[in-house]
């Protein structure tokens with residue numbers, strides 16, 4: 001099932017979650033939204049709103065506003081801690097990340113039919129060696145992925161509901177973005193739109209001392 005898309009650490013697992021597992025994950029995500037409602041992030045400095053709305057689960061969440069991009073343990077509007085990561089997500093990470101330490105953050109993006117995400121690198125993490133693991137639910141999208149330079153060559157692939165994508169090793173700092181959503185290509189959400197969950201390790205394993213480490217007792221591999 002794993003399609004090693006190229007030799008650079010980009011791995012795509014089409015149809016990783018079957019329909020029942022997608023429904024179960026969506027239920028868990030809806031539960032997250034009741035505690036940590038979707039908010040509209042804003043661009044650093046300009047304050048211009050993103051077209052996607054966001055939430056998070058796990059010990060840390062990624063947010064953006066006039067003060068910049070950052071990770072924080074609480075929701076920017078409610079001030080409450082992010083809810084725990086559903087076990088399904090941790091199981092996906094354990095299966096595909098090939099990294100001996102659990103994720104610390106799960107960013108949840110909700111794309112309406114007209115939303116997109118500009119080309120960017122994920123580099124707000126102190127730990128740039130752990131992979132990024134992304135799970136798609138709902139409407140399909142046209143995903144763009146390039147290399148470590150913004151203006152380098154890039155290619156497009158379609159991500160469907162249930163697909164999992166990993167950016168690891170040489171692809172960890174690949175520029176990526178979402179060019180468009182294909183409305184009404186999935187009935188999963190019961191409404192238009194796409195949900196993407198991105199699992200990330202923020203701190204290097206040795207630095208993750210501020211909270212009890214859920215991986216304590218688990219044999220770790222060197223990153």
Ligand code: SIN
Nearest residue numbers: 109117134178196198
């Ligand atoms: C992201 O890079 O934050 C999201 C990617 C996606 O929606 O597939």
Ligand code: FE2
Nearest residue numbers: 120121122176
């Ligand atoms: Fe990203």
